[in-house]
Amino acid sequence: MKKKLFALTMAMVMAISLAACGGSNSSESTDGNSFKVGVIGPLTGDAAIYGTCVANSAQIAVDEINALGGDIQFELMTEDDVNDAETSVNAYNALMDDGMQLLVGTVTTQPALSVVPLAYEDRVFTITPSASGDDVIAINDNDNVFQICFTDSNQGSRSAQYIDENFENPQIAIIYKNDDQYSIGIRDNFKAEADARGMSIVYEGTFTTASQTDFNVQLAAAQSAGADLLFLPIYYTPASAILTQANTLGYKPTFFGVDGMDGILTAKNFDASLAEGVYLLTPFSADAEDEMTQNFVTKYQEAYGETPNQFGADAYDAIYTLYQAIQAAGVTADMSNEEICDALIEVMPTLAVTGLTSAGSEMTWDANGAVSKDPTAVIIENGTYVTP
Template identity: 45%
Template sequence: MFNINSTLSRRNFLAGAAALGSAVALAGCSSGGSDGGSADDGKTFKIGVIGPLTGAAATYGVSAEKGAKLAAKDFSTKDLKLSLKSEDDVADGEKAINAFNALCDWGMQALVGPVTTGAAVAVSGEIADDMLMVTPSASSLDVTKDKTTVFQVCFTDPTMGASAAKFLAEKYADAKIALFYNSGDTYSSGVADAFAEQAKASKLDIVDTETFKDDSSTSFTNQLTKAKEAGATLIFAPIYYTPASVLLKNAKDMGYDMTLMGTDGMDGLLSVEGFDTSLAEGVLLMTPFSADDEKNADFVKAYKDAYDETPNQFAADAYDCVHAIAEAIDRAGIDISADGADIAGDLAKAMRKIKIEGLTGELTWNDEGQVEKPATAYVIQDGKYIAA
């Protein structure tokens, strides 16, 4: 599903936000520019989308763009046309701000994205409450911290880690667990820290902890040997799908029979080029969306019809972003021809009051702009995600 360089992740791309300072001025979002041909008839609401459409993280941004486009079509009405325009930030903080300015020139009134955390932190730190921003996948607490108009559709890193520990305490209470994570990655280490804290509270048996960094992700034999010697029957690894495929291959080669559990970053494991998918049988995942879940069948069919591919969680999250914006517009009762800066506050207030039945669950938002929705776990069986 995703193809990403191990040194570049949606969660932990260097934003360079501190270095931006006055070097990149953020334009105020007043109306202007062209939306590519649709008429400004007072019934069109302009939503910008920012994400990596090219580069090593492009699979994330392209999926989000496609999901957002489907949602704009589905939630447009005769009285409210949702018009979308996308900009490529190549998962870079400075380019994300440039993309934001370009969308402001177009007349953007609300933003979906940025998709990666570094870019999202850069933009959210600069908008000064002048734009409703809903990110599908930037999970750091810093994205929404001290912001009033910024929201997340994805779980935060601490929520994901704690939820995984609670799941294991309920379903695998007797497991001997090795915690395995990338100490150089904000997402991986953030989830791992929260998992370790909740694991202690839930009295899980953590028998070993192993770390790695991107430059050593081509082999995990040493770490697996230690985990095996410690008697670990389950490895909790909040890592991305590419290193997860290496870990599973290494475990097979050394005859280590264990259960692997990951979080949403491992979603995409079955599509790793050259990977023997039989090795993923029994892998557990905490992820908010499954294309194999019957309740998502209509969306999956529409997505396949439109793009000739199966949607992933990034597409689903972005779809939910647009859904939430449409609900907030309706709840706020705003003048949909107004500038984004003039309606940002009203839309943000509405976001904290709405509840949507999304593709990724029943979504509400707290005062910090963080989503509140059920955590879900799946097990891979016969190449499908089955509720665990």
């Protein structure tokens, strides 16, 4: 199909209804006529903290919706992609063999860039909770992919804006992963915004998957350059190594990360006290006091024994966005993938969804699939996220 050319301006305000969990772990419809929703993400490997939380949170949302007993019921199917593009393609094909009609995925950007063209060709409506790369909603001129997370360009530019407005003349160093599109995209947009604002970037260092355990050279160079703020557009695993090695070197800049660093407090073999004072740009804080957040966090903790991260909150919002889109479009589970996909594409720009990750406001989408919501900064204090 052609790229979406329409932009509907009327918004239908639709409140998310939180229902009590029905007590069953099954996500299947009681009448056998359920929408089959696939989830693809890393359930094992270094990024498992993201994919596992996405799958768990999606299950909570599905159970809530199914417990309402309405005509819209979901069956959730999950596949592990270990944050690998080729494995993610295999996971997608397995889900299609099992009858997938809607895709919540992938969790991370690099696999998404391989899976999205397949979903476009098959006309599977796709909503990704956390694959934030700008290309995810643009590759092959697709029209069927929508994001719950804000884009890498938004993260990068808003990080620079926040730092410029809240720190006095910081001397900035950047360490990013140069074989990861997620990290590259955020870095590029951060640097563009920082340069436009006349901010001082005194050092840039890079690393790859093969070298993400030793950062002594980069940290020593950043310290020598006089950097007092270290911007880290990376995931929590290398970030935890950077914080540990900086502490060993006696280097104590302000650390500023993005949504990929969510989860650092529970990183394996990491002293969480080293994350004190770290800033993150994230749309979700488990310590927020609003009723929606507390209901979700309580259910997650009761079911899985730990606190959910931002990726889980994005997934929860993704399921409820699907729910409201299906309501608005009037589609049924016995329709073809293409019929469902085309109908949901048409209604998505009309939705206004209040979710866990919309900071009390509403998420809306443009005709290209990008979500409109503002990232907010939190700081880690006493092992929790707080608003500065």
